[in-house]
Amino acid sequence: MDNSITTQTITFKVFRxxxxxxxxxxYNTIEMEVTSEEVVLDILNRIKxxxxxxxxxxxxxxxxxxxxxAIKVNGKGVLACKERMNDMIELFGKELTLEPLSTKRAxxxxxxxxxxxxxxxxxxxxxxxxxxxEHPEDEHIVTPQExxxxxxxxxxxxxxxxxYSCPVVEINExxxxxxxxxxxxxxxxxxRDEGVDKxxxxxxxxxxxxxxxxxxxxCAEVCPKEVNxxxxxxxxxxxVFERGDAxxxxxxxxxxxxxxxxxxxxxxxxxxxxRYSEGNIGVIKHVPVALKMFKKGKIVLPWNMPKSDKLDxxxxxxxxxxxxxx
Amino acid sequence: MGKLQYALFTGCTAKESTPExxxxxxxxxxxxxxxxxxxxxxxxxxxxxxxxxxDFLSLVLNARNIAYAEKHNMTMITxxxxxxxxxxxxxxxxxxxxxxxxxxxxxxxxVNPDLQYKGTSEIKHxxxxxxxDFGLDKLKSLVTTPLSQFNxxxxxxxxxxxxxxxxxxxxxxxxxxxxxxxxxxxxxxxxYEEKNKCCGFHVELQAPHTAAVLTGNALMGAIDQNADWMVxxxxxxxxxxxxxxxxxxxxxxxxxxxxxxxxxxxxxxALGCSKEELGxxxxxxxxxxx
Ligand code: SF4
Ligand code: SF4
Ligand code: SF4
Ligand code: FES
Numbered sequence: 001m002d003n004s005i006t007t008q009t010i011t012f013k014v015f016r017x018x019x020x021x022x023x024x025x026x027y028n029t030i031e032m033e034v035t036s037e038e039v040v041l042d043i044l045n046r047i048k049x050x051x052x053x054x055x056x057x058x059x060x061x062x063x064x065x066x067x068x069x070a071i072k073v074n075g076k077g078v079l080a081c082k083e084r085m086n087d088m089i090e091l092f093g094k095e096l097t098l099e100p101l102s103t104k105r106a107x108x109x110x111x112x113x114x115x116x117x118x119x120x121x122x123x124x125x126x127x128x129x130x131x132x133x134e135h136p137e138d139e140h141i142v143t144p145q146e147x148x149x150x151x152x153x154x155x156x157x158x159x160x161x162x163x164y165s166c167p168v169v170e171i172n173e174x175x176x177x178x179x180x181x182x183x184x185x186x187x188x189x190x191x192r193d194e195g196v197d198k199x200x201x202x203x204x205x206x207x208x209x210x211x212x213x214x215x216x217x218x219c220a221e222v223c224p225k226e227v228n229x230x231x232x233x234x235x236x237x238x239x240v241f242e243r244g245d246a247x248x249x250x251x252x253x254x255x256x257x258x259x260x261x262x263x264x265x266x267x268x269x270x271x272x273x274x275r276y277s278e279g280n281i282g283v284i285k286h287v288p289v290a291l292k293m294f295k296k297g298k299i300v301l302p303w304n305m306p307k308s309d310k311l312d313x314x315x316x317x318x319x320x321x322x323x324x325x326x
Numbered sequence: 327m328g329k330l331q332y333a334l335f336t337g338c339t340a341k342e343s344t345p346e347x348x349x350x351x352x353x354x355x356x357x358x359x360x361x362x363x364x365x366x367x368x369x370x371x372x373x374x375x376x377x378x379x380x381d382f383l384s385l386v387l388n389a390r391n392i393a394y395a396e397k398h399n400m401t402m403i404t405x406x407x408x409x410x411x412x413x414x415x416x417x418x419x420x421x422x423x424x425x426x427x428x429x430x431x432x433x434x435x436x437v438n439p440d441l442q443y444k445g446t447s448e449i450k451h452x453x454x455x456x457x458x459d460f461g462l463d464k465l466k467s468l469v470t471t472p473l474s475q476f477n478x479x480x481x482x483x484x485x486x487x488x489x490x491x492x493x494x495x496x497x498x499x500x501x502x503x504x505x506x507x508x509x510x511x512x513x514x515x516x517x518y519e520e521k522n523k524c525c526g527f528h529v530e531l532q533a534p535h536t537a538a539v540l541t542g543n544a545l546m547g548a549i550d551q552n553a554d555w556m557v558x559x560x561x562x563x564x565x566x567x568x569x570x571x572x573x574x575x576x577x578x579x580x581x582x583x584x585x586x587x588x589x590x591x592x593x594x595x596a597l598g599c600s601k602e603e604l605g606x607x608x609x610x611x612x613x614x615x616x
Contacts, residue, residue, distance in 0.1 A: 075519075076499045091500055167524050171536050212533045214540065215374050216524035217488035221498055228489075237378035251532035255379040258372050262387065268338040268370040277531050289569055289610075296608050298343045298569070306341045309366040314387070316437040321386040324379065 006036045008089060014047060014055075015099040017106045025106065027097075028052070034085050041069055041080040044098070044110065057110035064224060067159030071110050072099045077161040077222040101164040116169075117160050120176045123202055124184040129195030146191045153186035153232055155225040162219035162229050174208040178219035178229035181210060185232035188239060200245050203236050210236050211251035241324045253277040256326045263318045266308025271299060330459055331361040333395040333402050333447070337409040338370050339561040346605025347561050350590035351405055351452060353603040357468070357594070358460055365394050365402070371412040373562075374485070374528060382429075388416035389430045389443040397440075401448040403455050405590070407485035407560035410451045414492045421445045451486060453559040453589055454494040457503055462510040470598040472512025476615070478592070479516040479553035480504035481544060481567065483560035484524045498522060504559065507589065511596035520547035525566040535577060541566050542578030549584050554615065559589040569610040585613045 010032055017025035030051055034043065041059055048055045058068040062081045069080040074092040088096060098110070105112040162178040163169055169177045184199045203209045210233050219229040237255070239245075246252040254277040261269045271290075275283045293299050300306070308314055340348040355362050368391040370376075377384040392413060395402035404410040420427040420443055427443065434441040450458075456465065480501075487498035496503050501522050505515040526533075526540030545567060548556050558564050567586040575582040586609070587595075594604045595616065606613045 074499070091497060167526075167540060168529075168533075168536055171539050172533070206532070212529055212536060214484075214524050214526055214533075214536065215528045216484040218484075218524075220489045234378060234381070238381055241379055249532075252379075254531050255375045258370065258376040259379060259383065262370050262372075262376070266369045267341060268373065270338065270342050274531065289572075292610050293343065293569055296610055297345060298608055298610070300342045308369050310438075313367075313390070313437045313441075314369045317386055317390065317433060318383065320436060321383045321433045322380055323382045326379070 007033050008094065010034045010085075010089065011095045012043065012047070013095070013097040014109075015097075015103065015106070016055075016109055018109075019107050025103065034089070036086050038085045039081055040071070040073060040078060040083045040085060040088065040098075043085065044069075044071075044080055056108040065157060067157035070101055070159040070161045070164075072101060073097070075099075077101065077165045079159060079161070079224045082224055101160055112164075114160055116173070117158075117163050117177070117179065120163070120180040121158070121183060123176060124180045124187075124199050125195050125202075126180070126183045126187065128187060128190060128193055129198075130192050131194065140192065142191060149189050149191075150186055151189070151228070151231065151235075152225075153182050153189065153227055156182055156186070156227045157225055159224065161222045161224065162227075165218045165222045167216060167218065168212055168214055172207070172212060175212055176203065176208050178213075178233070181213075181236060182227050182229040182232045185235055188236070196239075196243075200236075200240060200243065204240050204245060204247065206247070206249060206251060210240075238324075241326065244325075246326060250277050250279075250282065252326070259318065259322070263315055265305055266311045266314045267306055269302075269305055271302070329359060329361055330455070331363070331400055332452075332455060333398045333400040334362045334364045335368050335371075335391055335395070335402055335404050335409060335413065336364060337404065337406040337561070338373075339565070340405055343565060344561040344588070344608070346608040347405060347564070347588045347590065349603060349605040350588055350594050350599070353594050353599045354456075354590045354597065357597040357599065358456070358465070360455075360460065362403075363398055363400065365391065367394050371409045373408050374412060377412070384412070385416055385419065385426070386430050386433050388413055389420060390434055390441065392417060392447060392449065393434060393441050393443045395447045395449075396444055399446075401450060401455070403450060403452045405452050405559075406562065407451070407483040408562055410449065411485035411492065413449050417445065417449055418492055450494060451559060453486070453503060453507070456593065457507060458494070462506055465593070466510045469510070469512055469596045471596055473508075473592070473596055474512045474514075476513045476554045477516050477552050478508045478513040479518055479548035479551065479556045480508060480521050481525070481548070481556050481558040481563055481586075482522050483558055483563040486559055487522055504557065504589065507593070508557065511592055513592075513596075516548060516551045516553040518547040518551040518553070520544040525563045527562045527566045530566070530570070534573070537566070538570065538573045538577035541570050542574035542580075542582060545571060545574055545582040545584055546578060546580065549582065553584065555585040555587060555613075557587045557589055557592045561588065564588055571611055583611055585609065585611050585615065587613065
């Protein structure tokens with residue numbers, strides 16, 4: 001292996017803002033020699049030490065554990081202390097933009113106000129709820145299998161990378177967000193926990209809960225700890241149905257409608273899915289678009305609905321393999 | 327190289343609201359001399375919603391679809407990002423969990439003793455079949471109508487990029503495949519921020535505002551970078567960008583109108599297919615430049 005240290009000249013565009021003195025943010029352009037051994041945090045340090053002592057950012061552990069150093073490089077969320085500069089250069093080239101996780105929440109330079117993250121976190125009761133016997137006769141043992149059921153959701157370091165990469169968080173301020181959902185799953189999946197009812201109520205709420213996730217997988221992609229929040233969100237959906245807690249609304253019917261359609265045609269009946277999900281009155285708002293689509297030959301009428309070959313196989317499978325009821 | 331052959335999983339959309347997508351798939355395959363066997367037995371993949379309701383049922387149905395491709399001993403191609411991801415996720419889970427695979431296969435055997443998920447077929451989006459198997463250089467040599475007068479904005483779609491470990495190799499932060507395809511067709515690829523972002527399709531019913539803003543951002547991004555039209559490999563993204571432009575425009579406070587083509591239609595145009603073959607009349611936002 002070639003261990004020699006190489007050096008490249010990189011141009012950084014660095015986001016600068018001071019809530020107390022600046023009306024608008026601006027960018028500093030700084031050129032630096034970057035060696036192949038450096039990580040993004042080394043660059044933040046050098047900006048402060050070599051260029052401007054007032055440059056501000058958070059860091060603490062320098063070992064990918066505290067979650068403080070999360071920022072964005074060319075829009076990609078990274079833990080500054082873990083991300084190698086060489087990988088960033090390979091990905092984005094020799095001009096790199098350093099920004100805080102969320103520019104609209106910037107307080108000073110890379111430092112953001114993470115309040116919404118912590119508020120959402122608190123909403124899901126992120127702790128073990130259990131009636132503890134203060135004088136137990138035995139240890140309370142969690143088996144390795146039971147611990148595995150957490151699916152690594154306990155590895156979260158609350159860095160906020162997923163939360164501030166989630167497009168729904170950006171648009172809908174009620175949305176609880178991937179990190180808090182992963183946390184809800186983490187405690188729901190804990191055999192010792194007794195707080196599932198409350199958490200399900202929170203994550204099941206229309207407009208704020210799991211039903212508003214657009215399934216973009218940004219959270220899974222960005223997480224430095226491979227927590228895979230979207231996988232946990234799917235599991236929370238499953239918990240809601242399995243416990244019989246699904247509300248009868250457009251979001252739940254949107255999922256259930258697929259099973260109905262597949263049972264009938266093998267394929268999805270698109271029009272019927274919208275009607276079933278929205279109800280006979282709610283569906284009316286879709287009529288204008290449906291008419292435009294109809295004119296362009298984009299709507300299949302019920303009597304022309306295509307069917308899968310060997311539909312009987314599919315129907316038998318829907319019967320034999322269904323595990324939940326709605 | 328022998329003739330390329332694939333088992334095509336069409337998905338539901340191509341059979342219903344985006345007929346132009348199926349037509350153009352066949353038109354392009356014919357031009358490229360690719361043989362396609364359609365998996366007419368296949369069911370809906372559940373479109374990332376069925377698994378929220380019933381994960382096991384979703385696995386069984388997707389395993390059945392893949393099993394039919396395996397019967398032909400062929401790579402399965404998909405023409406929808408979400409079909410691709412659901413099928414690839416199923417494959418990944420079954421291939422890495424023998425116990426789960428056995429449970430799924432037991433269900434399949436009950437309805438048809440010949441039906442078994444083995445894990446022998448690869449699954450890839452037609453986009454990557456064209457790029458990786460057919461080859462861009464070869465495609466370029468077949469272009470008869472270069473799209474040289476157009477600025478074309480690629481819209482990749484989430485389920486074509488993320489999670490990257492289940493995808494074909496594009497880096498989700500700097501994807502290039504669709505850009506490369508545009509260039510191979512003679513067009514100019516447009517850089518814009520939303521090209522690898524989400525269109526919001528999957529929450530259109532339960533969170534229409536979120537969905538409309540995401541679509542609006544994508545259309546705006548492309549328009550503001552002077553795109554003449556957009557191109558996408560996903561029929562769901564297509565539905566969103568093509569049929570919902572009005573809603574999206576209202577959500578972001580601006581009129582947004584830009585034609586959106588399917589990846590196959592773009593390739594078909596460059597290869598000299600007629601607009602009838604490519605189903606260009608089936609668009610809500612008119613394709614007015616052909
Ligand atoms: S998958 Fe859902 S939670 Fe994760 S980033 Fe996308 S919208 Fe947010
Ligand atoms: S889930 Fe991952 S990305 Fe999100 S806060 Fe936890 S560690 Fe960070
Ligand atoms: S961009 Fe939209 S339709 Fe396409 S994969 Fe993402 S959410 Fe699905
Ligand atoms: S400094 Fe603690 S995670 Fe980076």
